[in-house]
Amino acid sequence: MSASIHRRPLMAEILRNAGPDLLLVTGLGQTCYDSAAAGDRDLTFPMWGGMGAAAMVGLGLALAQPAKRVIVATGDGEMLMGMGSFASIAAKAPRNLAIAVFDNEHYGETGNQSTHTAPSGQGPVRSGAGTDLAAVARACGITDAATIRNEADVAAAVQACRAAAGPLVRVFKVVNEKLPLAMPPRDGALLKDRFRKALLGAA
């Protein structure tokens, strides 16, 4: 049952040969750093706060830019905090939106406690609730939602995130690991302005 997918190669795969038609939004914490490690770019909007916001930022962006592909890459803790977003996204059903959850079953930024996606029955410290985010997404109305556990399935799942009809959710069970720091810029106004300039030609 232990995860074998590593998050940094996963993010690198999501961004592989990314052109101007791929818009990436990350959650705060590790997915933010993963995006920097994979190569920071103007059309990535890495978030440093607003926990729970990532999927909805992706929805607003996807509705505004229907001809572009929008991928939200975020963690299990961040997605748990914005779980209602699945229902709001299902209601609008944008075909160009994919959500990739990097699920390491831990709050890696804040003391490494288990999240609700960790299995239950692991004792008082390590237990989660066995929450299945892909099942939550389906129950909210996003019909194409799946959990990816094996390295062998990553390429196809990433390809779906890049190109399949959305909205779709892929929950990648990733290794809970300490990784070298990699940080994109932290100034929110700068991140917003560079994104708009690259996308729209004007900040």
Add this chain to the structure above:
Amino acid sequence: MNSRCAGLRWKQAVAADIVRRLPDTSDGQGMTAEIDWRSQIFEALQRHDVRQVAYVPDAGHAWLIEQCQSSNAMQAVMLTTEEEGIALLAGAWLGGQRGVLLMQSSGVGNTINMLSLARSCRLPLVLVITMRGEWGEFNPWQYPMGQATPEVLEAMGVFNYSCERPEDVAPTMEAACRMAFAGPSAVAVLLRQRLIGTKTFAVE
């Protein structure tokens, strides 16, 4: 199921009752009947090229929400909670579209941390807020957030302007949209209960 259906009918009855007003002693000019301020809000959204309208269902905004849902130029986005709207509008602006969030004052408390997003990234934000918990409010559970709303907005760096009379609405919406989209800055328009009518539950 029966109790849920009964609950729905009760809600509809309450919604119908919301338009009832407490006696208006603010002026004797009879202005309230002549100014269609709800239409003026919609016109302001059209004039400022607003494309995404996020909303948490609210009887005070019901007519406006329907107009936005029916508009070909706008995407109406229903939310499960108000902070989703702050995030949605951040994404809209990143993608080159303007948006507004229609909500009740009770939802302002839900948005507090998410307002950091607007402030940290200097994003435009227009919050059109129907007030609860003030001016003759029947439900005391609404008082705390209703009374704290202006202070909470100020604490998070959101300008807020009140509309107590119908003639306040059009100029306030215009001012808010200009400051938000040209600023960019975060601006709240508070539609006070004195303007929208007080929820009474028909107990008087």
